[in-house]
Amino acid sequence: MPKTPDPVTKNLWYVVAATDELPIGQVDTTLLLDTRLAMTRGQDGEPVVWLRSDEQKGDDIDPESILDRLPVKNAYGYAWTCLGTPSADLFPIPEFAEQDRRNMSCGSIGIHVSAPRAVENFLDMGHFPYVHTDILGAEPHTEVKEYDVEVSEERDEVLATRCRFVQPRAAKSATHAMEVEYIYRVPHPFCSVLYKSCPEDESRQDVIGIFLQPMTEESCRAHLLQSMIDSQSSIKDMRRFQQTIFGQDKPILENQFPKKLPLDPRAETPIRADKSAIAYRRWLSQKGITYGVIPQAS
Amino acid sequence: MPLSVSDPTWYPIASSEDLPFRHVYQGQLLGRELAVWRADDGNVNAWENRCLHRGVRLSIGINEGQELKCQYHGWRYANRSAGCTYIPAHPADAPARRIENRKYPVREAYGLIWSAANDDLPFTGFPGAEGGDWFALRPMPVNARPGDVVAGLAGLAPDDQPADVMQGLSVRLGNIVYFVQPVDADRAVIRGLLAGKPADPIATLRHYNEGLTKLRDRLEKAAARKPVPEKLSPIFEKVSADLASMPDIAIPRGATLPVVVKRKWQNADGVVSFELADRDGRHLPTFQPGAHIDLHLPNGLVRQYSLTNGPGDLMSYVIGVKQENASKGGSKVLVESVRAGDVMAISEPRNNFPLRRDAARTVLIAGGIGITPLLSMSRFLDQSRLPYELHYFTRSGESAAFSSELTALHGRVERHVGLARDAIRARVSQALGPYEFAHHVYICGPGAMLEMVQEVASGLGWPDEAVHFEYFQNDKIIDQSSAFDIELARSAMTLHVPAGKTILETMRDAGLTVPSSCEQGACGTCLTTVIEGEVDHQDVYLNKTEKASNSCMMTCVSRAKSGRLVLDI
Numbered sequence: 001m002p003k004t005p006d007p008v009t010k011n012l013w014y015v016v017a018a019t020d021e022l023p024i025g026q027v028d029t030t031l032l033l034d035t036r037l038a039m040t041r042g043q044d045g046e047p048v049v050w051l052r053s054d055e056q057k058g059d060d061i062d063p064e065s066i067l068d069r070l071p072v073k074n075a076y077g078y079a080w081t082c083l084g085t086p087s088a089d090l091f092p093i094p095e096f097a098e099q100d101r102r103n104m105s106c107g108s109i110g111i112h113v114s115a116p117r118a119v120e121n122f123l124d125m126g127h128f129p130y131v132h133t134d135i136l137g138a139e140p141h142t143e144v145k146e147y148d149v150e151v152s153e154e155r156d157e158v159l160a161t162r163c164r165f166v167q168p169r170a171a172k173s174a175t176h177a178m179e180v181e182y183i184y185r186v187p188h189p190f191c192s193v194l195y196k197s198c199p200e201d202e203s204r205q206d207v208i209g210i211f212l213q214p215m216t217e218e219s220c221r222a223h224l225l226q227s228m229i230d231s232q233s234s235i236k237d238m239r240r241f242q243q244t245i246f247g248q249d250k251p252i253l254e255n256q257f258p259k260k261l262p263l264d265p266r267a268e269t270p271i272r273a274d275k276s277a278i279a280y281r282r283w284l285s286q287k288g289i290t291y292g293v294i295p296q297a298s
Numbered sequence: 299m300p301l302s303v304s305d306p307t308w309y310p311i312a313s314s315e316d317l318p319f320r321h322v323y324q325g326q327l328l329g330r331e332l333a334v335w336r337a338d339d340g341n342v343n344a345w346e347n348r349c350l351h352r353g354v355r356l357s358i359g360i361n362e363g364q365e366l367k368c369q370y371h372g373w374r375y376a377n378r379s380a381g382c383t384y385i386p387a388h389p390a391d392a393p394a395r396r397i398e399n400r401k402y403p404v405r406e407a408y409g410l411i412w413s414a415a416n417d418d419l420p421f422t423g424f425p426g427a428e429g430g431d432w433f434a435l436r437p438m439p440v441n442a443r444p445g446d447v448v449a450g451l452a453g454l455a456p457d458d459q460p461a462d463v464m465q466g467l468s469v470r471l472g473n474i475v476y477f478v479q480p481v482d483a484d485r486a487v488i489r490g491l492l493a494g495k496p497a498d499p500i501a502t503l504r505h506y507n508e509g510l511t512k513l514r515d516r517l518e519k520a521a522a523r524k525p526v527p528e529k530l531s532p533i534f535e536k537v538s539a540d541l542a543s544m545p546d547i548a549i550p551r552g553a554t555l556p557v558v559v560k561r562k563w564q565n566a567d568g569v570v571s572f573e574l575a576d577r578d579g580r581h582l583p584t585f586q587p588g589a590h591i592d593l594h595l596p597n598g599l600v601r602q603y604s605l606t607n608g609p610g611d612l613m614s615y616v617i618g619v620k621q622e623n624a625s626k627g628g629s630k631v632l633v634e635s636v637r638a639g640d641v642m643a644i645s646e647p648r649n650n651f652p653l654r655r656d657a658a659r660t661v662l663i664a665g666g667i668g669i670t671p672l673l674s675m676s677r678f679l680d681q682s683r684l685p686y687e688l689h690y691f692t693r694s695g696e697s698a699a700f701s702s703e704l705t706a707l708h709g710r711v712e713r714h715v716g717l718a719r720d721a722i723r724a725r726v727s728q729a730l731g732p733y734e735f736a737h738h739v740y741i742c743g744p745g746a747m748l749e750m751v752q753e754v755a756s757g758l759g760w761p762d763e764a765v766h767f768e769y770f771q772n773d774k775i776i777d778q779s780s781a782f783d784i785e786l787a788r789s790a791m792t793l794h795v796p797a798g799k800t801i802l803e804t805m806r807d808a809g810l811t812v813p814s815s816c817e818q819g820a821c822g823t824c825l826t827t828v829i830e831g832e833v834d835h836q837d838v839y840l841n842k843t844e845k846a847s848n849s850c851m852m853t854c855v856s857r858a859k860s861g862r863l864v865l866d867i
Binding site: 125126127129130131139140141142143144251252255256257258262264266267268269270271272273 | 351355369385387388390538655736
């Protein structure tokens with residue numbers, strides 16, 4: 001029996017599709033928080049999302065005829081919706097608007113694991129040499145150096161800074177191993193944004209976003225955004241690079257047990273390298289999120 | 299009878315054939331998953347199928363022969379104990395705490411691997427099992443309740459020879475015993491044992507497989523008509539409270555454990571070896587390469603000895619003791635009075651000499667009995683197929699200890715016998731070469747040699763962090779002439795340390811319980827954080843950079859240069 005999501009989870013904005021990939025005048029379907037959704041796009045290009053009844057994927061539909069719509073936002077190339085009462089704003093990614101950025105969606109990938117497990121994996125540097133061998137890391141460079149983590153009260157987000165890791169091939173445009181510096185933001189319980197040194201321009205940072213759509217408590221879809229400074233590579237190659245990385249994470253995530261993220265500190269064994277994961281788990285716990293997690297017994 | 303996740307009965311979970319060389323098998327029992335693997339020493343391990351760090355299945359891990367490596371973060375766990383031996387994210391630290399994966403009891407018998415939910419019942423096999431020559435049939439998985447599968451098997455018996463339904467979901471039908479492995483409330487595996495090896499094994503396997511396939515089809519059809527039973531939900535036990543917090547690097551301090559001297563032998567001229575084992579034949583605690591134990595001697599002294607064991611080699615610890623003429627009583631009493639069969643107390647292994655397994659190049663330099671920790675390191679590097687060079691310097695006339703063990707290694711092992719001081723220096727310099735990124739050197743030997751190697755390394759541009767060493771003892775003459783005050787920040791106490799007395803003794807006199815071991819500034823047990831004041835280091839444990847940082851000290855030998863020290867105690 002699917003559980004009713006906690007109010008914090010219910011009132012959040014979620015990505016349900018890359019806007020460009022929504023067919024105009026045709027129904028697409030998806031699942032969000034155990035709720036079946038239908039969606040399409042109007043002639044104006046704007047996404048329309050509603051609770052699915054008997055619509056089937058591929059049905060023709062006149063978006064004008066849909067009156068009972070869910071709230072919708074079109075941001076960072078994605079269609080966002082909410083099952084409850086959303087806040088007015090979405091977290092900011094100012095870089096997205098920069099003139100020379102190459103912004104792209106890198107696909108929406110289903111994973112049989114809870115959304116918070118996927119966020120935690122995104123924050124984790126320790127797995128690079130083992131899961132992303134010879135791309136984001138390689139033995140013998142396995143050390144996770146000390147970094148800083150704070151939970152910013154003002155912006156209500158987890159922030160990990162001064163994260164450094166030796167990477168053989170940090171981006172599509174990288175030609176040799178370099179120590180990469182990362183900043184991770186978790187501005188939304190199920191979304192994270194990563195800033196990393198850009199191989200092409202030392203003064204700027206590439207931005208990679210991961211937006212998780214919790215389908216059930218134990219499955220989600222990962223929507224990937226890249227906002228890159230890269231004048232050389234084709235969009236297709238940059239996408240393929242990110243998809244390769246994600247394809248390596250998927251089998252590991254799907255072998256995590258239990259599939260929901262345990263918030264009790266005694267459920268798993270943390271080490272110093274897991275500081276950001278610990279901060280994230282505590283932040284979820286303090287927010288009162290119970291969806292996709294195993295809450296700490298009170 | 300409903301199935302229970304805490305059922306203590308032994309059930310077969312795999313065939314011996316399911317555990318080929320360097321493989322990890324995913325077993326299932328009573329709703330749980332098990333990572334089942336055979337180490338190179340033949341021992342079978344049945345562990346909860348998740349790494350305690352981040353829950354990833356260990357059945358997708360890598361069986362390295364004596365250690366299992368998790369695919370997510372490269373954590374390594376030892377054969378037998380399931381203890382964590384290496385955390386690659388912090389390669390310079392030994393795992394600070396005792397981290398062990400969950401284990402289940404396991405036994406290999408009659409061509410099958412058996413396990414149980416807990417240790418409540420001893421393994422007894424089945425009536426008539428002993429002495430028989432058993433032939434394992436092909437397992438047959440069935441999507442039906444285990445109880446129904448037992449009933450189905452019993453129904454195969456001819457009318458005139460009713461089946462013998464035994465304990466532990468097993469059924470005897472003539473010369474075959476069938477065991478039903480309860481995978482979950484709705485799933486089972488039939489595992490059969492045939493008495494005696496058949497003349498034509500393939501035909502026999504096929505014959506029984508056909509019969510069991512028909513039974514399975516019948517059982518699954520019947521199961522589809524019944525309501526689906528509720529699945530068993532395994533309980534993931536919590537890790538211990540001290541594992542849940544994130545302490546800084548700490549030196550583990552365990553209680554003592556009794557061991558029996560299993561063997562004592564002359565290893566080489568001037569070196570006697572001791573093999574120490576658990577009295578009840580169980581495995582000893584996990585250790586890391588470079589670790590030592592404290593050995594409590596009959597005369598009340600406590601001495602440190604490095605373990606020479608390889609990875610996952612936990613059935614006994616082997617140490618090497620140098621017979622010294624001018625022995626202060628430590629090795630003398632061991633060599634002269636301790637005999638095979640004696641019981642002694644040892645500490646849990648401690649590691650002040652951790653081996654990084656992330657080096658691009660590892661150089662090991664041993665002098666005399668200093669070979670012991672480096673032998674252990676070589677064995678770990680060997681098992682992981684990591685490159686290393688071992689240089690072993692011995693005096694002329696003194697034969698090399700652990701000769702056969704060294705011969706079995708695959709790395710570059712060079713023995714240098716009877717070289718003069720200058721020749722040793724030249725050889726060390728040649729072995730080290732100019733420093734490059736991710737090169738590490740480990741040194742163990744007499745004090746003079748350690749100082750020489752450090753000097754040579756420093757001259758070749760090797761930074762302190764890349765030069766790792768362990769003294770067996772502090773040969774320096776300790777100056778105890780100063781007098782000063784110590785302020786203990788956490789205990790809110792100020793004490794005066796007079797000339798002739800150590801900080802450690804002063805704290806003990808004041809009623810504090812403080813750990814120590816060698817009490818000569820060599821082992822690192824009494825390492826303490828210094829908050830304020832200038833330290834007069836007299837130990838051989840800390841390296842130059844650490845000493846210069848003035849942030850830590852050994853309370854057993856160090857003193858103050860300033861009038862006052864503030865300690866984090």
